Amino acid sequence: MAYLAHVTLVVPDYDAALAFYIGKLGFSLVEDTALDDAPHGKRWITIRPPGATGADAGEGATILLARAATLDQHAAIGNQTGGRVAFFLATDDFARDHAAYTAAGVEWVRAPTRAAYGIVAVFRDPFGNLWDLIERDRGERS
Incomplete structure (x- = not known):
């Protein structure tokens, strides 16, 4: 397979x-x-x-x-996706990981928001790539 x-x-x-x-x-x-x-x-x-x-x-x-x-x-x-979010990092505890990344100096470009599928925030790596940190609501697909 x-x-x-x-x-x-x-x-x-x-x-x-x-x-x-x-x-x-x-x-x-x-x-x-x-x-x-x-x-x-x-x-x-x-x-x-x-x-x-x-x-x-x-x-x-x-x-x-x-x-x-x-x-x-x-x-x-930093522009492999033409400015779109390139990677989606799923978490089982958004608050924990958001706090840890913030303490580590991660650059957030979009604050946490609640969406129909869960909670998400966007950060930028040092090379310009955009990443979603996302916790899906239970029962939603990753």
Whole structure:
């Protein structure tokens, strides 16, 4: 059975991305492998949000951090979706995670709002990508 294993996120620097996603958001490092034959220290780095389960078992995708290497790739950093929210981070406790991210210095661009499907706020990562932090009402699909 096919499944989504990885989603690529283009970043300007591996270590800056790890500092934000692991250091501030609490993501887990799944893999960080140097690609010996690749130029300029290219690495295969995958991360996953806290609470996510085994992508290798087909249960969830990881984020592949890809350092921009060309002018076109650098131009896409932070704008891979043309200004739309790129990622949707589901939580089972919005207040807990919103408070933790705020304390960690996350930049909120839309305050928490109640919608028909639950509560949501939008933050921007240091590279310009927009993320929803969302807690769905019980019984709603993620």
